[in-house]
Amino acid sequence: MSSALFIIDVQNDFTEGGVLGVTGGGVVASGITRLLAEHPESYDHVFASRDWHDGDNDNGGHFSESPDFVDSWPVHCVAGSAGAEYHAALDLGPSVIHVRKGQGVPAYSIFEGTRGSGEVVQDVLSRLGVTTIDVVGIATDHCVLASALxxxxxxxxxxVLTDLVAGVAPESSAAALERLASAGATVTSSTPRGLRD
Structure with a gap:
């Protein structure tokens, strides 16, 4: 049995100043860095996902010039662009497992992504014997929600570590956390965290 941390979409386009920036994104980035630095033995494996969208098509309707901000969005996190890069305050270290999602199709959950080798996340988790997962990142009410569910x-x-997530809006973020709690997740702060030290 082993544990994993899922770091969801802590990217420039989802943090302050980005196309779809959320308030508190930069704080989340630095908070995750601090968690990893102060408690390096808390997780056996660290996964970090990024939206990594095609730049030459609408990614299956995910991009729109008239987005509804539910199923369609402005152009964001195009593969290889500055907006798709991790936030500068996020220091992942050398052993992180990078996951790219949304490559030509709509994708919200980290489980819809793949490693560079093409291996899907579920297969990686199974191979590593992961049984417990902590989820942090952006946005609480979208990709964090989908990944945790x-x-x-x-x-x-x-x-779900509530001090290390940031959402689009307070109401929808609170509703997402309530939904996750009802579905069986533990919704708690990272401090005190009870993680392995």
Whole structure:
């Protein structure tokens, strides 16, 4: 049995100043860096996802010139662009497992992504014997929600660390956390965290 941290989409386009920037994104980036630096033994494996969209098409309707901000969005996190890069305050270290999602299709959950080798996240987790997952990142009410729900649905024990997530709006973020709690996730702060030191 092993543990994993899911760092969801802490990218320039989703943090302050980005195309879809959320308030508190930069604080989340620095907070995750601090967690990893101060508690390096807390997780056996660290996964970090990024939206990595095609720049020459609408990615299956995900991009729109008239977005509804539910199923369609302005152009963001185009592969290789500055907006798709991790926030500068996020220091992941050398052993992180990078996951790219949304390559030509709509994608919200980290489980819809792949490693550079093409290996899907579920297969990586199974191979590594992961049983428990903590989820942090952006946005609480979209990709964090989708990733945590998929983790629960796949049978993992899931915690969402509320001080290390940031959402689009307070109301929808609160509703997302309530939904996750009802689905079986533990919704808690990272401090005190009870993680392995």
């Amino acid at each position: 998929d983790a629960l649905g796949a049978g993992f024990t899931v915690r």
